Amino acid sequence: MSEKSAARKKAGSINAKQYGMLIALIVIYLIFTLLSGGKNASPMNINNLFMQNSYVVILAVGMLLCVLTGNVDLSVGSVVAFTGAICAIFVLDLGMSIPLAFLLVLLSGVLIGMWQGVFIAYLRVPPFVVTLANMLIFRGLTLVVLNGQTKGPLPAGYVTIGAGYLPEINTYFLGRTKVEMLSVLAGLAGSLLAIFMEVRSQRKKSSYGFAVPPLWQTAAKLAIIIVIINFFTVKLALYNGLPVVLAIMLLLIVIYTFLTDNTVPGRQIYAVGGNANAARLSGIKTQRVMFWIYTSMGLMSALAGIVLSARNASATPKAGDGFELDAIAACYIGGAAALGGSGTIMGAVVGALIMGVLNNGMSLIGWSVDVQKVVKGLVLLGAVTVDLLSKKKNA
Amino acid sequence: MSDIILEMKNITKEFSGVKALDDVNLSVERGEVHALCGENGAGKSTLMNILSGIYPYGEYTGDILYNGTECRFRDIRESERRGIVIIHQELALSPYLSVAENVFLGNEITSAKGVIDWHKTHQRAAEILECVGLAEENISIPVSKLSIGRQQLVEIAKALAKKVELLILDEPTASLNDEDSQKLLHIILSLKDQGITCIMISHKLNELSSVADSITVIRDGKTIETLKKGIDEISEDRIIKGMVGRELTNRYPPRERKIGGVAFEVKNWSVRHPDDPERAVINNVSFHVNAGEVVGFAGLMGAGRTELAMSIFGRAYGCNISGSLKKDGKELRLRCVKDAIRNGIAYASEDRKGYGLVLINDIRWNMTLASLPFRFSRKSVINKNDEIVASEEFRKKLNIKANSVQQTVGALSGGNQQKVVLSKWIMTGPDLLILDEPTRGIDVGAKYEIYEIINELAKQGKAVIFISSEMPELLGVCDRIYVLNQGEIAGELSREEFSQETIMKMILAHARKERPAI
Numbered sequence: 001m002s003e004k005s006a007a008r009k010k011a012g013s014i015n016a017k018q019y020g021m022l023i024a025l026i027v028i029y030l031i032f033t034l035l036s037g038g039k040n041a042s043p044m045n046i047n048n049l050f051m052q053n054s055y056v057v058i059l060a061v062g063m064l065l066c067v068l069t070g071n072v073d074l075s076v077g078s079v080v081a082f083t084g085a086i087c088a089i090f091v092l093d094l095g096m097s098i099p100l101a102f103l104l105v106l107l108s109g110v111l112i113g114m115w116q117g118v119f120i121a122y123l124r125v126p127p128f129v130v131t132l133a134n135m136l137i138f139r140g141l142t143l144v145v146l147n148g149q150t151k152g153p154l155p156a157g158y159v160t161i162g163a164g165y166l167p168e169i170n171t172y173f174l175g176r177t178k179v180e181m182l183s184v185l186a187g188l189a190g191s192l193l194a195i196f197m198e199v200r201s202q203r204k205k206s207s208y209g210f211a212v213p214p215l216w217q218t219a220a221k222l223a224i225i226i227v228i229i230n231f232f233t234v235k236l237a238l239y240n241g242l243p244v245v246l247a248i249m250l251l252l253i254v255i256y257t258f259l260t261d262n263t264v265p266g267r268q269i270y271a272v273g274g275n276a277n278a279a280r281l282s283g284i285k286t287q288r289v290m291f292w293i294y295t296s297m298g299l300m301s302a303l304a305g306i307v308l309s310a311r312n313a314s315a316t317p318k319a320g321d322g323f324e325l326d327a328i329a330a331c332y333i334g335g336a337a338a339l340g341g342s343g344t345i346m347g348a349v350v351g352a353l354i355m356g357v358l359n360n361g362m363s364l365i366g367w368s369v370d371v372q373k374v375v376k377g378l379v380l381l382g383a384v385t386v387d388l389l390s391k392k393k394n395a
Numbered sequence: 396m397s398d399i400i401l402e403m404k405n406i407t408k409e410f411s412g413v414k415a416l417d418d419v420n421l422s423v424e425r426g427e428v429h430a431l432c433g434e435n436g437a438g439k440s441t442l443m444n445i446l447s448g449i450y451p452y453g454e455y456t457g458d459i460l461y462n463g464t465e466c467r468f469r470d471i472r473e474s475e476r477r478g479i480v481i482i483h484q485e486l487a488l489s490p491y492l493s494v495a496e497n498v499f500l501g502n503e504i505t506s507a508k509g510v511i512d513w514h515k516t517h518q519r520a521a522e523i524l525e526c527v528g529l530a531e532e533n534i535s536i537p538v539s540k541l542s543i544g545r546q547q548l549v550e551i552a553k554a555l556a557k558k559v560e561l562l563i564l565d566e567p568t569a570s571l572n573d574e575d576s577q578k579l580l581h582i583i584l585s586l587k588d589q590g591i592t593c594i595m596i597s598h599k600l601n602e603l604s605s606v607a608d609s610i611t612v613i614r615d616g617k618t619i620e621t622l623k624k625g626i627d628e629i630s631e632d633r634i635i636k637g638m639v640g641r642e643l644t645n646r647y648p649p650r651e652r653k654i655g656g657v658a659f660e661v662k663n664w665s666v667r668h669p670d671d672p673e674r675a676v677i678n679n680v681s682f683h684v685n686a687g688e689v690v691g692f693a694g695l696m697g698a699g700r701t702e703l704a705m706s707i708f709g710r711a712y713g714c715n716i717s718g719s720l721k722k723d724g725k726e727l728r729l730r731c732v733k734d735a736i737r738n739g740i741a742y743a744s745e746d747r748k749g750y751g752l753v754l755i756n757d758i759r760w761n762m763t764l765a766s767l768p769f770r771f772s773r774k775s776v777i778n779k780n781d782e783i784v785a786s787e788e789f790r791k792k793l794n795i796k797a798n799s800v801q802q803t804v805g806a807l808s809g810g811n812q813q814k815v816v817l818s819k820w821i822m823t824g825p826d827l828l829i830l831d832e833p834t835r836g837i838d839v840g841a842k843y844e845i846y847e848i849i850n851e852l853a854k855q856g857k858a859v860i861f862i863s864s865e866m867p868e869l870l871g872v873c874d875r876i877y878v879l880n881q882g883e884i885a886g887e888l889s890r891e892e893f894s895q896e897t898i899m900k901m902i903l904a905h906a907r908k909e910r911p912a913i
Contacts, residue, residue, distance in 0.1 A: 208780045264768050264775045271764055274753035281711060281742065281750050282765040282819075283733040341755050 021335055021350045021383075028354060032361030039364050040357075043239035046232060051163065051311065053356035054245035055080070055304040055320075057349055059327035060334075061256045062300030064348040065293040067331040068260075069273040070340025071127040073294065075116065076301045076327060078138035080320030083109055083305030085142050088151040088315035091158055098157045106302050112138070113298020117291035127294070135324070143317045152314025162310025166242040180241035187233025191226040198222055245307055252300075257345045269293060274341030329376070330355060333383040354379070399460075400425040400592050401446075401561060406457035408441055408450065410836075415441045416455070417616045423561070428583060428593045430607035432600070432634055434866065438616040439596045443563050447481040448474040461561075478560030482550045484569060490539035494529075495520035497538045498552045523552045526589075527582050544575030551582065562586065563594045568602060569697055580606050598695050600631045600903060612637035635899045647871030648843065650850040654874060655686030657724075658858040659827050664718035666706040666882075672714055676702045677882045680718075684827065684858040689849060691873035692862045693898050699882035700862045701745055704829045708742035709735030722826065736765055741820035745832035745862070747809075751816045754805035758797060759786040761804050761815050766822040789818040794844060810841025817848055828852060829860040834868060846872055866895045880905040 032040045039045060059076050066073045083105050090101035112134075119130045169182045198221075202212050236242055260266040271279035272289045280286050304323070309315045334351030336343025355376055362372045401423040408416040416438045423429045431439045444450050446459065448468030459466045461477060468474045471481070488497045498520045506512045520534050527548045532541070538549055547567060554562055564583070568576040580602060583593055597603055603610060610629060612619040619637050622629055666677035677699050684690045692700045705712035707720060709732035720727045722738060729735045735742070744750035752761050763771050763782045771782050786800040793814045797807060804815055813833060820828060830849065834842040849872060853859055863869050869876055870893045878885040878901045885905035888897060 204780060208784060210780070210783065262777050262779070264772050264777060267760075267764070267767055267777060270756070271753055274755050275749075277750045278744075278753055278764075281708070281732060281744060283709075283731075283736040283768075284764075285731065285733065337755070341753065 021333065021347060021354070025350050025354050025357065028361070029357050032357065032364065036361060036364040040361050041235070043235045045360065045364070046235040047239045047243065049353075049356055049360055050236075050246045050249070051243055052360065053352060054162075054243075054249055054311075055308050055323065056326045056330060056356065057249050057352045058252060058300055058304045058307065059323055060330035060348040060352040061252050061345055062297040063324075063327040064256075064331050064334075064336060064343055064345055065260075065269055066127070066297055067328065067336045067348075068269050068340055068343055069290060069293060070338075071120075072131070072324070072328050073116075073127070073297045074131040074324050075134035075138060076297065076304070077320040077323040077325075078135045078142065079109070079112055079298065079301035080305040080308055080323055081142040081315075081317065082138040082145070083112075083302040084309035084319050085146050085151065085305075085315040085317070087306055088154060088309055089145060091154065092151060098155070102161075102306055105306055106299060109298045109300075109302020109305070110295055111298070112301070113295035114291070116298065117294040120294055121287040121289075121291035127290075131324075142319075146315065146317050148317055150314050150316045152312075154309065154313045154315075159310050159313050161244050161248075162307045163313070164244050165240045166244060166247060168241050177238065180237045180239075183233045183237035183241045186242060187230045187237075190229045190233070194225050194229070195222055245311075248303070248307070252303075253345060253349055260345055265289070265292070270341060272340075326352070326355060329380045333380055335383075335387055337387075338384065351383075398425040399423070400462060402458075402460040403442070403446065404458045404460070406442065406445060406455055406459075408438075408445060408455040415616050416445075419457075419613065419616065419618050421611055421618065422621075423592060423594060424609070425592055426587060426590055427608035428587055428595060428606050430603040430610040431594060431596045431613060432603065432610055432638055433613035434638055434864070437613045437638075439613055440565060441616075442613070443481060443565060443594070443596065446474070447471055447479055447563065449481075475557055478558060479563070480554040480557050480559040480561070481563040482547075482554060482565065482567065484566045486543075486546055486550055488538050488546055488549060488553075491537050493535050494524070494532060494538050494541070494549055495534040497549055498523060498534075498556050500553060502553075502557055519556070520552075523555050524549075526555060526585075527552045528578065542575070544571045544578065547571065547575070547579060548582065551586075555586075559591060561592045561594065563596075565596045566598065566696075567595065568597060568599055576602065599906060600634050601907065603634070604629045604631060610634060614638060631903060632896075635896055638899070646843065646867075648847050648850055650853065652687075652874060653854070653856075654688045655856060657683050658686040658688075658722065659684045660719075660721040660724075661707060662719045662721070664703070664706070664720075665716070666702060666713035667715040669712065669714050675882060676713060677706060680879075680882070680884055682877050682884065682887075684860060686826075686858055687853050687856045688874045689853050689859045689861050689872055691869040691876040692860065692879055693866060693869050693876055693902075694864075694879035694885075695902060696864065698879045698902075700879050701831055702882070703879065704742055704831055704860065704862060707735075708732060708740055708829065711735075711742070736823050736825075737769070739824065739826035740829070741765075741823055741825035741827070742829040743816050743820050743831060743833060745835060747812055747816050751819075752804050752812060755803065757801050757803050758790065758795070758807075758815055759783055759800040762786045762789060762800070762818045762822060765819050766824070770822065770824075785822065786818070789822070793818055793848065808837075808841075810837040810844070813837055813841070813845060814848075817845070821852070825857065827858045827860065829862070831862045832864065833861070834863065834865070842868075866898055869898075870895065878902060878905075 029040070063073060063076065086108065087101055087105040090096045090104060091098060116130050116134055119125045120127045166182060168180050171178060171180055198218060202218070206212050260269065268279065268284045268289050271282065271284055272286050276286050305320070308319055312319070330352035331343060331348045332338065332351065333354055334343065334347030334349070336347060358376060358379065359372060362375065399422055401421070403419065403421040406416050406419040407414065419438065419442055421442065431442070433439050441450070445455050448471045451469045452467035461479070466477065489500060492500070495517050499516055504512050504515045504519060517534060524530060524532060524534065529545065529548055529552065532545070538546060541549065567579055571579060583595070583606060587593060595603070595607065607624065607629070609621055609623045611621045612634065614637070622633070660683040662681045664677055664680045665675065668674040668676050680703060694700050702712050706716050709729045710716055711732050720729065727738055729738065748754060753764070759782050763786065767777065771778055771785070783800060790797065790800055795811050795814045797811065804812055807815065817833070833845050849859055849861065861869065861873055874890055876888045876893065876898070878888070878898055880902045883905065886901040
């Protein structure tokens with residue numbers, strides 16, 4: 001009896017931990033809605049929220065893999081600046097076509113990641129040192145290739161990827177309100193997909209003879225998901241529709257969540273972070289895992305570099321300054337363990353959004369940037385402390 | 396009445412319910428060399444850790460009388476202040492600091508306000524090092540430049556710098572060659588002349604019988620006897636009898652033996668130390684395991700059993716590995732652990748927390764880790780439902796006490812953790828299972844269950860290598876035993892020849908003809 005209730009309690013606490021940060025995100029958002037008199041829920045602000053935080057989300061997704069191994073990548077801010085710079089040069093100075101330029105830049109991101117991966121995985125130089133060195137190297141190279149100058153303005157086709165929208169369809173006026181139908185439809189499609197996935201997973205579970213949660217729980221869970229999806233898609237429909245970066249972000253989140261949750265390489269990353277010795281003796285090539293993690297981080301940095309330069313319509317030597325710290329903080333706020341081995345992509349995304357909502361909300365109510373930094377620091381410190389204390393209690 | 400410097404009375408110490416020491420008594424006379432003998436895990440080191448305050452007062456019961464007053468040490472500093480210094484098997488030197496700095500490590504000579512007085516440090520260091528026969532040593536070079544034997548002497552110098560009255564040495568000669576061992580023993584005798592009392596733990600019984608004034612034998616956490624030079628006979632045979640003389644009761648499940656042909660064969664296997672390619676860890680070892688056979692590997696700590704096992708397991712240990720490995724008569728070339736697993740070899744580490752499990756993850760996750768790529772996934776995509784079914788099955792079959800397979804393994808008891816490790820390796824479908832100390836630190840009931848699992852595996856025709864430091868266990872479970880010493884096979888015993896005395900004698904005989912280390 002007592003054993004059973006203890007088990008239930010434990011299961012409950014795991015759930016609370018998983019959803020804790022999501023709840024925190026919603027609470028923070030609602031607090032700022034009150035403080036700003038609803039300003040942060042306006043269609044334009046919702047749009048800005050996604051656009052402003054897209055690169056942090058992209059970087060946090062890549063960074064989570066590093067954090068899972070108990071390490072970080074300090075070079076991402078500099079790599080973002082460097083890849084943005086060479087992309088602008090390819091298009092403006094060399095007259096390359098935009099898709100070709102993007103492809104080449106993503107490729108250079110992969111190469112930069114491999115370059116770091118060789119030192120980290122095969123030469124066993126601590127990741128902290130390797131990425132610190134590359135932070136300096138690529139910041140310097142950015143200044144060199146740009147001659148210390150801002151390069152711009154970038155052509156419209158380029159800018160779309162950072163500041164544009166998916167093609168608008170069937171825009172019409174309902175009274176005097178413009179509604180973008182693609183966004184509305186995407187929201188509905190997303191809702192249907194959520195229902196379909198849930199039904200499929202439960203069918204599979206019951207075919208294995210596992211217990212299925214009661215219907216009301218499933219219904220409540222789906223209802224919350226559907227409300228959240230449609231809240232955002234409707235708000236975006238009332239502005240300019242779906243931002244391109246939002247689509248990129250969602251795609252990355254889906255891919256990386258699948259990778260970490262459902263594939264062998266993903267499991268191996270957790271194993272290397274949780275106990276590298278045990279991982280090695282279980283047949284996992286720990287060095288190879290480390291190599292590909294940093295390669296992936298390079299690719300994500302290049303993607304963020306393209307998106308950032310597109311959004312700014314120019315490449316600047318100071319671009320991406322401090323992004324690495326935002327990405328790392330996002331992972332920790334999202335519940336990743338500082339020692340590695342645990343954390344989720346969704347957590348990192350939620351962590352990035354918490355910081356984004358804080359930034360955005362504090363700007364809206366007129367708090368200065370100085371105060372914003374203090375608050376963000378306190379949130380990071382608080383989130384990790386609470387996480388550690390709760391773990392200690394469970395152990 | 397003789398002058399007693401130390402008396403430990405009725406010492407009892409438990410580790411999570413298991414008695415490591417049970418009512419142990421030890422009495423040491425001033426100025427003698429007192430040896431502690433016993434098998435691995437008998438409780439010698441635990442007793443010394445209590446004496447030096449590593450296990451603080453309150454974690455054990457019983458009294459310690461030192462120089463006639465009762466002591467309740469809370470940490471190692473308190474015992475050192477009273478002149479009790481312990482030197483552990485693993486040296487506690489800081490490799491890149493100089494010899495002189497190491498002599499005064501944690502005990503620096505300072506002038507006013509904590510500033511180190513280098514002049515005095517060097518002067519005193521030279522004086523002390525002279526006492527341990529290191530007079531000609533350059534005291535400014537990093538201590539890692541010295542040989543292991545000389546580093547051991549620096550450790551003793553470090554103890555002398557702390558004004559030691561009672562020096563405890565835990566297997567001081569375990570990693571030394573004969574020449575260095577002799578030198579060390581000589582130093583110990585000269586310290587004795589200076590009035591320093593010495594407690595020495597050692598497995599090298601021939602050394603003990605030549606140096607020790609009295610010998611206390613500990614077995615299964617109990618003091619068996621104390622032999623005194625001049626009164627009792629001190630011979631190796633006499634000591635061995637005390638160390639192993641216990642009745643074998645029915646602690647091992649019976650097994651029907653159906654032993655097949657040679658399943659695995661290792662020939663002329665040699666391995667060098669991964670950090671020091673000059674040092675041979677395994678030297679020209681050959682052995683074989685038959686299908687359905689449980690083969691034991693006996694040996695003292697540091698004999699190279701784990702290193703041998705891990706080097707076979709896809710070169711997980713060592714460098715410059717040479718020799719051949721055959722499975723069912725066919726040569727295997729294993730480049731990495733993955734190759735080993737694919738070729739049906741499994742290795743369950745002696746250190747299940749450090750090398751076996753990912754403690755923060757759950758039972759299912761840990762059980763499937765090694766077999767994930769080929770048993771629970773298709774095109775790299777994991778089938779979690781299959782994982783749950785398989786791990787539930789093992790949880791029930793191996794009687795793992797947990798509410799579900801979602802429970803974190805860090806929260807399980809040692810025995811249950813070990814069963815998770817075994818499940819993990821059985822899931823890979825191995826033909827050869829190497830079990831390294833599978834019953835270490837787990838209670839008697841769980842041990843019995845582990846033996847049953849081993850029997851079941853053998854019954855299925857799998858070849859099992861069973862490494863253990865507990866000899867009775869090897870005798871109870873194995874069909875054949877190889878005795879390993881200093882990285883070489885010291886002997887092989889068939890079931891009819893099994894006895895602890897024979898194993899001990901083999902080890903000692905091999906150790907005696909040991910050449911100086913390379």
